[in-house]
Amino acid sequence: MIKVGVLGSGTMGAGIAQVAAQAGHLVFLVDSNLLALDKAKLNLEKTFEKLVEKGKFSREEADLIISRITFTIEKSSFAPCEIVIEAIIENLDVKHLVFKEIEEIVSQECILASNTSSLSIASIGSVLNNPSRIIGIHFFNPAPLMPLVEIIPAVQSSIEIIEKSKKLIDSWKKIGVICKDTPGFIVNRVARPFYGEALRIYEEGIADFATIDWAMTEIGGFKMGPFTLMDYIGNDVNYTVTETVFEAFYYDPRFKPSFTQKRHKEAGFYGRKSGRGFYSYLESIEKPAPNKDLKVGTEIFDRIIAMLINEAYDALFLNVASAEDIDLAMKNGVNYPQGLIKWSEEIGLEKVLSKLQSLFAEYGEDRYRPNVLLKRLVANKNN
Numbered sequence: 001m002i003k004v005g006v007l008g009s010g011t012m013g014a015g016i017a018q019v020a021a022q023a024g025h026l027v028f029l030v031d032s033n034l035l036a037l038d039k040a041k042l043n044l045e046k047t048f049e050k051l052v053e054k055g056k057f058s059r060e061e062a063d064l065i066i067s068r069i070t071f072t073i074e075k076s077s078f079a080p081c082e083i084v085i086e087a088i089i090e091n092l093d094v095k096h097l098v099f100k101e102i103e104e105i106v107s108q109e110c111i112l113a114s115n116t117s118s119l120s121i122a123s124i125g126s127v128l129n130n131p132s133r134i135i136g137i138h139f140f141n142p143a144p145l146m147p148l149v150e151i152i153p154a155v156q157s158s159i160e161i162i163e164k165s166k167k168l169i170d171s172w173k174k175i176g177v178i179c180k181d182t183p184g185f186i187v188n189r190v191a192r193p194f195y196g197e198a199l200r201i202y203e204e205g206i207a208d209f210a211t212i213d214w215a216m217t218e219i220g221g222f223k224m225g226p227f228t229l230m231d232y233i234g235n236d237v238n239y240t241v242t243e244t245v246f247e248a249f250y251y252d253p254r255f256k257p258s259f260t261q262k263r264h265k266e267a268g269f270y271g272r273k274s275g276r277g278f279y280s281y282l283e284s285i286e287k288p289a290p291n292k293d294l295k296v297g298t299e300i301f302d303r304i305i306a307m308l309i310n311e312a313y314d315a316l317f318l319n320v321a322s323a324e325d326i327d328l329a330m331k332n333g334v335n336y337p338q339g340l341i342k343w344s345e346e347i348g349l350e351k352v353l354s355k356l357q358s359l360f361a362e363y364g365e366d367r368y369r370p371n372v373l374l375k376r377l378v379a380n381k382n383n
């Protein structure tokens with residue numbers, strides 16, 4: 001078993017440390033904040049208390065897993081590690097400082113990975129003496145429960161590092177997908193229309209939040225509707241991801257953030273965690289009822305799914321990832337009922353394309369432009 005270092009013992013770092021320890025590795029979990037380390041340890045103990053109660057682990061197994069993790073403020077403990085995964089604050093300057101420091105501590109062979117959601121892996125690795133060992137290893141929250149891990153080689157990464165990282169993640173019983181070092185990687189890019197188009201439909205006055213959520217869950221089969229999901233993620237977090245992706249894509253109108261969500265964020269209507277988002281979470285307030293008009297519901301679903309499929313094809317067209325990995329990512333990173341490429345074949349590519357073409361013709365907005373690959377595939381079918 002190799003030794004694994006994790007830097008940052010917050011939400012993600014603690015979860016990643018748990019995953020590695022469950023896979024049998026000795027883990028060194030380092031944080032500059034002693035209180036954060038104490039909290040991580042306490043939370044882990046509580047988690048395993050529950051897992052033992054539920055019969056998922058015996059007491060002995062749970063104790064063994066916890067004992068594999070060393071909680072420390074000393075980065076020097078990374079010395080024997082074959083991989084260090086960084087999960088600290090999302091700030092490039094701070095990440096540069098810590099990676100330079102870690103490179104001095106670890107062996108030449110040690111993989112240096114970042115769990116960043118929004119920074120480019122190339123930019124993080126640029127400060128290393130040996131940048132060929134940098135890679136993105138992006139877990140989803142909560143890391144112990146979500147199967148997906150996006151593996152993101154930077155332009156500097158060596159083939160050997162990519163293969164080693166993929167093998168390691170697979171051995172942790174995770175679903176590792178390889179994707180290009182581009183904004184939002186797979187999931188945070190392809191999922192944008194689920195929120196953006198839902199907000200747009202609301203802003204146009206076509207339907208209210210409850211009706212859009214009903215259409216996507218009841219007609220579309222999604223586990224949560226877009227507004228319930230945004231409230232769950234937090235409008236502050238979700239809005240920031242959208243804004244970051246929009247900026248990173250040089251303001252491509254496809255990713256334009258919504259004023260409705262911005263105002264909710266500005267008002268502190270973050271969602272569940274603040275007691276109010278698009279919905280109220282006070283017990284005394286009943287959830288609004290949807291208008292279960294099938295015609296309206298189908299129109300909502302057709303429009304959002306066409307936009308999602310268009311985005312999946314855009315990622316495929318630009319070689320962000322393979323069709324198989326794009327589908328695996330959406331199923332295992334955000335629980336979509338099925339992969340978007342497979343879904344497009346089920347719905348029929350002609351139908352999806354025709355929906356996009358009619359939206360594009362009606363609105364004249366670039367956000368509705370159909371992807372070239374989708375157009376080519378339909379043209380080839382008809383020839």
Ligand code: NAI
Nearest residue numbers: 008009010011012031032033036087088089090116117141
């Ligand atoms: P967090 O705020 O929960 O934890 C960050 C931890 O890093 C804190 O305990 C802090 O004390 C520690 N830290 C900050 N600077 C440090 C330094 N210089 N040296 C050592 N420790 C330091 O943050 P979270 O949410 O766990 O995010 C961490 C990283 O993971 C970020 O890059 C974020 O973009 C990424 N990420 C977050 C996800 C999420 O849903 N929260 C999902 C996937 C990736």
